Amino acid sequence: MSYSIGQVAEKLDISPYTLRYYDKEGLLPFVDRNEAGRRQFKDNDFNFLEVIVCLKEAGVPVKQIGHFIDLCMAGDTTLQTRYDFLADHEQQLMAKMARLQHTLDFLRWKKWYYKTALLAGTERIHYLPGTNHVNPAVRQKFERLVADGASPEELGRLV
Amino acid sequence: MSYSIGQVAEKLDISPYTLRYYDKEGLLPFVDRNEAGRRQFKDNDFNFLEVIVCLKEAGVPVKQIGHFIDLCMAGDTTLQTRYDFLADHEQQLMAKMARLQHTLDFLRWKKWYYKTALLAGTERIHYLPGTNHVNPAVRQKFERLVADGASPEELGRLV
DNA sequence: ATAAAATCTAGAGTTAACTCTAAGTCAAGT
DNA sequence: ACTTGACTTAGAGTTAACTCTAGATTTTAT
Structure with missing residues (x-):
């Protein structure tokens, strides 16, 4: 064929x-x-x-x-080199997937940030009083919720 | 600062x-x-x-x-749009990670292919007799090993 | 005070991976 | 037989994301 x-x-x-x-x-x-x-x-x-x-x-x-x-x-003389090549890219791919998992976690934290802002009707709830700057404690609150067993994907989901 | x-x-x-x-x-x-x-x-x-x-x-x-x-x-009028944007890219990223997992599995099957060839000293062990073409049964054998509980990463590891 | 290092802008150059065009050849359908 | 569509090559064009150059200015360190 x-x-x-x-x-x-x-x-x-x-x-x-x-x-x-x-x-x-x-x-x-x-x-x-x-x-x-x-x-x-x-x-x-x-x-x-x-x-x-x-x-x-x-x-x-x-x-x-x-x-x-x-x-x-x-031919057969390059079998080891080919194996090593694949093993190398397997490692690189695993490293990339680990990075992407962090990226995904970050995306979910930001979703939670906007979900809570939406429920409050304004992003100001995340700002330090009298500023347009995000209160660092907000991120820590999210991390605490995750540490207490909530999954980032759950926390980030709106409805 | x-x-x-x-x-x-x-x-x-x-x-x-x-x-x-x-x-x-x-x-x-x-x-x-x-x-x-x-x-x-x-x-x-x-x-x-x-x-x-x-x-x-x-x-x-x-x-x-x-x-x-x-x-x-x-400002606040775009909060929902921003949430949707992040949710969209969260989905795209999850889809990409799923594809990368398949890619990783394939890489490990090929590592196993080369590992077994190395142990035999030649790639010919995977060919149909008298040809330079890979025997489709070889892939199926690998899949069977995985189905029987072996992890692809274990099977692909040499030494 | 002065030399070296960092910054600025506008714009040119680079690289990877396509993507397409032109001009021609070949194959399939009516 | 003839038209349509798929294929061929060489080479040009495109796009995204940098990356750098030149020439001027500012900051930092001795």
């Missing part, structure tokens, strides 16, 4: 332009061509394509993905 | 160039200037800066962050 660039693009939900760009950047050395020079993807190619999509999603730059594909084409 | 652009840059671990760029894009309308025209950040400004950094980390484009800051400057 073989697939045109358009069919692959549809399956992966990326444009044919992007696939050609990846090819230009050396990410698709495994793709066959027919007599007329058109790309003919085969089933096994999706194993590579899945890796490319995965690394993209993980935030790995195209150049580095190209490097990994080079290692794949080089 | 007030802070120069350099001091703020250091605290937030971004360059003064970037801060000036944010200002140019309308993200810092709250910053005061001294007699000579230099930026003078005050303690309360860090409440805004924290939000900017948070939204950046969440992947929100600079233009949209500028829109949010505009809402902040507009």
